[in-house]
Amino acid sequence: MTRLKTTTSGSPMRSSIFAASLAVMMLLSCLSGAWAADGSGALIPEKSGALSEQAVLGFADSLFENKDYYRAITEYKRFGYLFPESPLTLNVEYKIGLSYFKGKKYEEAAEYFNNISIMPEKNEITKKALFKFADSYYKDKMYQAAAQKYRQFIKEYPDALEAHNAKYKTGWAYLHAGQYDDAKSSFREIGEDNPFYTPASNLSIELDRFEALPQKSPVLAGALSAIIPGAGQLYCGYYQDAIVSFLINGVFIWGTVELIEDENYAAGGAVGFFAMMWYTGNVFGAVSGAHKYNRNIKSDFIKGLDSKYNISLKYDKGTDSKFLVFNLRY
Numbered sequence: 001m002t003r004l005k006t007t008t009s010g011s012p013m014r015s016s017i018f019a020a021s022l023a024v025m026m027l028l029s030c031l032s033g034a035w036a037a038d039g040s041g042a043l044i045p046e047k048s049g050a051l052s053e054q055a056v057l058g059f060a061d062s063l064f065e066n067k068d069y070y071r072a073i074t075e076y077k078r079f080g081y082l083f084p085e086s087p088l089t090l091n092v093e094y095k096i097g098l099s100y101f102k103g104k105k106y107e108e109a110a111e112y113f114n115n116i117s118i119m120p121e122k123n124e125i126t127k128k129a130l131f132k133f134a135d136s137y138y139k140d141k142m143y144q145a146a147a148q149k150y151r152q153f154i155k156e157y158p159d160a161l162e163a164h165n166a167k168y169k170t171g172w173a174y175l176h177a178g179q180y181d182d183a184k185s186s187f188r189e190i191g192e193d194n195p196f197y198t199p200a201s202n203l204s205i206e207l208d209r210f211e212a213l214p215q216k217s218p219v220l221a222g223a224l225s226a227i228i229p230g231a232g233q234l235y236c237g238y239y240q241d242a243i244v245s246f247l248i249n250g251v252f253i254w255g256t257v258e259l260i261e262d263e264n265y266a267a268g269g270a271v272g273f274f275a276m277m278w279y280t281g282n283v284f285g286a287v288s289g290a291h292k293y294n295r296n297i298k299s300d301f302i303k304g305l306d307s308k309y310n311i312s313l314k315y316d317k318g319t320d321s322k323f324l325v326f327n328l329r330y
Helices: 012-034 050-065 069-082 089-102 106-117 124-139 143-156 162-176 180-188 197-208 218-227 231-235 239-261 265-309
Strands: 035-037 043-045 311-316 321-326
Touching: 050 069, 050 089, 069 089, 089 106, 089 124, 106 124, 124 143, 124 162, 143 162, 162 180, 162 197, 162 265, 180 197, 197 265, 218 231, 218 265, 231 239, 231 265, 239 265
Parallel strands: none
Antiparallel strands: 035 043, 311 321
16 A cells, blocks of 8 residues: 655755744744835834934935935934934924925015924024925025015024024015115114124115116116117126127118119019118017116125125033124135
């Protein structure tokens, strides 16, 4: 009688390897309670343990310190997912906003800073968030919105060190927005107790010169080019444009006259049509040139002020002192 036997296929060595692998898998399964998988399948610490919080946050902070801001954002967001009830969550949210700010993503930074600043319970982080919210608008060249937020900061935190800086930056925001009277008023509102008093006073005096800057009249420029093509451009100092405008318009006008004198009315009408287009463009170009000249004069004036008075306020916690820092541009 034949008896059937159930055997494990393979050599004794393979059986030993299989048993060892099974033991390792069992050990990993015992340890798997301390780990979970994120969306990409990578193992990450589970939501427990102060050491795990510090490990995740420490890695994010190291990325931030090394200016790897976008990876830092990912790790800060990972912290928020793993430890939503952590007392460090608010600070981490601020760090996310700061990472976006440092990475020049000012719109995203403003969103995070705004969410923190409107929290009902005010503290050091909500204060810093509101100031950086205004800075985000300023960096994004939304100057009117920045001025509004700086004024809100001064109202909510009048005794804060940053309030000195906010008053100074309010004036600069108005200046960049083209609201020169508001800028002058803001600088003059800065009192002697403010570290920015001297540069603010100098700026208010400098702005008195602003009205005396040389300007070109758009109306006069257009009228000159209507009389003589290119004359308006010459008045605005755009000599090459003036020569080109004079020559092109002269050629078209001459061609139109010659064709009509030869009784070639169809061709003369066609050339005359293009001559009128060039002539009209020449007039509008002169008007536009005057506006461009005026904008450039104002822009150069503001750039000159920026190079002289681009100052920020720093605070040294070690010595408990505050000092002004000149930010040089190259």
